[in-house]
Amino acid sequence: MAKLKYDKKTGRLLFTKQMRKEYTLLFPMMAPIHFEILGEVFRKLGYNCQLLETNGPDIAQTGLKYVHNDTCYPAILTIGQLINAVQTGGYDINKVALIITQTGGGCRASNYIHLLRKGLKKAGLSQVPVVSLNLSGMEKNPGFKLTIGMIRKAIAAVIYGDSLMCLRNQCRPYEVNDGETDRLVSKWQKYIIDKMTNGKGYKLKDMSELLMRIADDFHNLELDRSERKVKVGIVGEIYVKYAALGNNNLEKFLQDENCEVNLPGILGFVLFKIDNRLEDIKLYGGSKLKRFVCQKLMNYCLKVEEVLISSISRYDEFVAPSRYEHTKSLVKDVIGYGTKMGEGWLLTAEMLELAESGYENIVCTQPFGCLPNHIAGKGMIRKIVEINPKANIVAVDYDAGAPKVNQENRIKLMLSIAKENLEKAKVEI
């Protein structure tokens, strides 16, 4: 059995090479399509990964028990989900490790990993190692190294996920044969996982080819677009935006309200986080080498983005994701590019971008008391409406104590206006 080893300087429990062989690595769910692919890719690389698909009220309760209650809701949920799984998931508690992302930005989210460790200690589980998944070189572990190859594969997983999510959301509300869209998503997910676990499908050329085929398949779905539906965009803090656990199954709710939903993809967030480093250097000065490396990575992601967009934009019936540079240009005179903590200016930009591409009804999701959202979310709504008077935005707070009825009631108000606008638009046509 693997010995527990600690970092000499900080005393942090390390994830060792031996553990990599013996341990199960648990990670919390966020965006299902993406994460399922990502999980399988990591498994193939020799990590015994387990994506947690648990839900239910026990998760939040566990979180509340072990994390400071005023901490943001995503921390309570992700940490709750991890600890709950260790406690009740039937794993050998001496052969399980946890993995959590760390962005290294100036918001509280960078501290989740520390809060998780504190929680584990409180729960008497301090022997469980925690691995940080980040691009900033924080917290190294002998048993877990993020290689260039892994980063490329992860980017590929994000791209495929974004593509499937984007197409699914635009087809499912109009499908003629119930469940067909979801079946198509599953089919492709399997196919991609199969490709990638065989070391294929993550080169630009392969991606381009695969993405084209995916778009073709969705194009060939039998759809009925005769009824115009209310189009709703979802933006917000990244976890509550994507995770059903965090937003009380918002996508499902909107679907039941007969809406078409648009969730801007994860690639935009990845680009934003890389771009931040470049902006920092531009604003305050900094090393040329760092700039060179970031620019390289940025360029690569932009190429990948191009591949994604061109695969979808071939079909007129689909709204392809906007180019990062375009989305960015929308906030030029609205909010500074130095606003980088959390979702930063990207959140504002996504709202403007959605409104511009026909999704002017927007749910801006945020954890109660989310600091960056005071600025880039609620703080910018006034300006957004000034720029695009059609924008119909509702900001919704999510929290362990915020009841679903209230949230849905406020969203329904937004939808009432959306429906009225839709009727007016129909008359105009």
Next chain:
Amino acid sequence: MEELRVGLDIGSTTIKCVVIDSDNRVLFQSYERHLSKISEKIEEVLNRLKKGILKDYDSVKISLSGSAGMGIAESCGFPFVQEVYATRIAANLLNPDTDVIIELGGEDAKILFLNNGVEVRMNGSCAGGTGAFIDQMASLLNVSIAEMNELAKSHEKIYTIASRCGVFAKTDIQPLLNQGARKSDISASIFYAVVNQTIAGLAQGREIKGNILYLGGPLTFISELRTAFDDVLKTNGICPENSLYYVSLGAALASDKLIDLDLLLERVKNYSHTGNFAFRPPLFTNEEDYRLFNERHNKEMVVTLPFEDYDGPCFLGIDAGSTTLKCVVMDEKGNIRFSRYMSNSGNPVPLVKNILEEIYSLKPNIKFKSSAVTGYGEDIIKNAFKVDFGIVETIAHFLAAQKFMPNVEFVIDIGGQDIKCFKIHNGTIDNIFLNEACSSGCGSFLQTFASALGYDIETFSKLGLFAKRPVNLGSRCTVFMNSAVKQAQKDGASIEDISAGLSLSVVKNALYKVIRASSPDELGKNIVVQGGTFLNDAVLRAFEIEMGVNVVRPNISGLMGAYGAALYAQAMCELNKESSSIISEKELKEFTHEIQVTKCAICENHCRLTINKFNDGRRFIGGNRCERPITKKTGSNELNIYEYKLRLLQSYNDSSKGKLGEIGIPMGLNMYELLPFWTVLFNNLDIKVTYSSLSSRKLYLYGQATIPSDTVCFPAKLMHGHVRDLISKGIKKIFYPCMSYNIDEKKGDNHYNCPVVAYYPEVINNNIKDLKTENIEFIKFYVGIHRRKDFPQKFYESIKNYFPSLTLKDVKIAAKRAYQAYENYFRKIQIKSDEIILKAREEGKQIFVLAGRPYHLDPEINHGIDKMISSFNVAIISEDVLAHKVKKKITVHVLNQWTYHSRLYSAAFYIKDQKDMNLIQLVSFGCGVDAITTDEVRDILERYNKIYTQIKIDEITNLGAVKIRIRSLLSALERKENANGKIEVR
């Protein structure tokens, strides 16, 4: 047959029904309370319609609206119209020239802007400033809503009351009552608080002007509330006929689907709930269980003996709590001879007077040997009735608990509005937890809830004892619980399940929000519970279940404070004197009490003073933060670094003539500490600097309508007032830069500002309209003072757009001086703090590190807490000066990445071996970052056996709770020193 349409509006407390004809004329309307029995009430209303106006109809066009109507509409197949939307439909028809609608309901507050782009606003997750809030306040004042309205008409003064949530307001109002403020002034103040809450929370930068319509229950029934709105908005709004029925009218107007009435009734009748809600095991599975439980708890007895049989010396204990008044007369052996427990309708003085009269009439020759008073009303009661001793509540409760369990390790008291608990270690109180403003009110919440559901508290809580499936309502602020309960009802939870669920929640709140315990082991095995709320068997049982241990509930649980005070009186008089100074029977007959209200003019805190005058010419002043209005002394602020820093910053006079022009700097957030930096920088560039005025309530209100996020911290909210203040001063260029990073003090892993400090200029830029209309140049570019070498170049590139004649050379020289000025500032405050420490040590004074953020210097933010603490004859320093004494990076268990917060950790670390230093952390409500720092600072301190104290601050100005904390801390420190646990004479 005429085509009729029906609209039903099911709000949080009432159900409204309207029937209209095809010409939109109202044929029928009804308004009644539903007491949360929603489906029954709908059935009743529908049946009434069916027998009456709809008797010839089989089907009718009908729709449902209202916050509580959504669930039932969905499952019974009613068309649903969102209520704000419904209001709009009705207003468009009835008042087409309306610009803005303000509608207050039971738990909702809404503003609708109808012209220039329709916008609708609804309160988010907070029910502050709504009908429920006003109801709560009325019950606190012990008057009806109508009486409250009448009272408000004769008001003379308006007090500042936080209306964000009822819990906050209570902490503001209670001390006012205790200090003897007039109910009429308080009533009016409550209405103004509602107005401010509505504007701050919902206007979000949009001006409320034009034709205004007032709708909903509170605005219909309370004329003074409308007056308050008119006054604040400088307008004349109208409250139209049918103002209660706009939502139901809108729903009726929107009805376009014919629905079969019988079918509908059938569905409502069979409205089978999903039954799908999270629940917990029952509190008691059977009667036997409950019997055993009672048997166990009836054992712990303090004996109550007949009063008339006893002629020996007596000890009087009074606990003038926030919502109840308790009084005990104890004999020499610790038996209770007389006791009273009554609800406190506000002013405790007449109540105590009545009790004393009763005692004297029962026992004319009573020999009071000593007396003591504790609780919120301590000061006024002590003065009014010449009580011998005053004692802080925590100590009173500890003394009483020891009587029941000499080896007690943990005492928890849940009272009307507070939770107090503390750990006992080696016979001294070692850790105190008081509920922070956001989760208090637990006991009174149960009460309010019971009456909202049409029960008295006792019946209501008993309902929960044998509930089969207690709802899992979580551990949250009571305001949120209100809506959680609605959700549970929608999901089919019975009243029994809800009652039990609420009891469980009260307990969880205490455990996980206040104490922040994760397991019973942390609190020890020997627990005494007390306070009125634990008289409730359901709560007590819930506590035992949650903790997994059996606890002791003294049979005088509700009287513990008073009993503790009596014990204290006894202990003190043994060491002290022969007979009590308490008011005699004769004096009591002549006793009168008069109240005057005035504003203290001595310093910028402008405390509202209540001057209590008694018949014998004695006076008592309440509401003061410091001793100055009483002693008339200038007060020695020599040992208070907060005073020094504020004065030092004010001394950075502008020395420039401003050849190149003038800029304004808003004085808030990070600009506080950077004032020396920017002043010197700009002065050296020949640019004149003007600051915004010192913060005040008025300045805050001036900016509040432009605040987009009502949950952001108060210091950030204040910035809106500061920027508007600069504009009103005629400043044309305002400098408020964005700063992701702060200076790197090499104390942590990074040196960020928090997101709010970093980017608040972006919010200001997009939400203060005057910036555009007054053509202000708002300078908010990003600066990086952390990169000293790059700063001049980068700063130059940006600033030259506003001052084109500047050269890079100028900026380089100015920047150098600016950095020097910044360092000089720190040097100065460090020297001063060293002096303070030295002096305090010479004089043998305790040194308190009042730790927070640089902007906590602002008297409007710290509410004079520094002055209040220093009035206890202690020295005060701040975290920044100590942090600089710690040279190396310290190890913490969090990501140490914010400059201001790193200082907290370093300061906590520094005092670990400074015997006479203790740390008090100031935390702004809504500060997300402090959710991380508070736990870590506590951790560091407790590792080295130091007591951690936290004070949450917001708009609120009540210092009563803070005082308790400080006094408890001082007394705990005293006892720690003499660890044998005897009571010391003060």
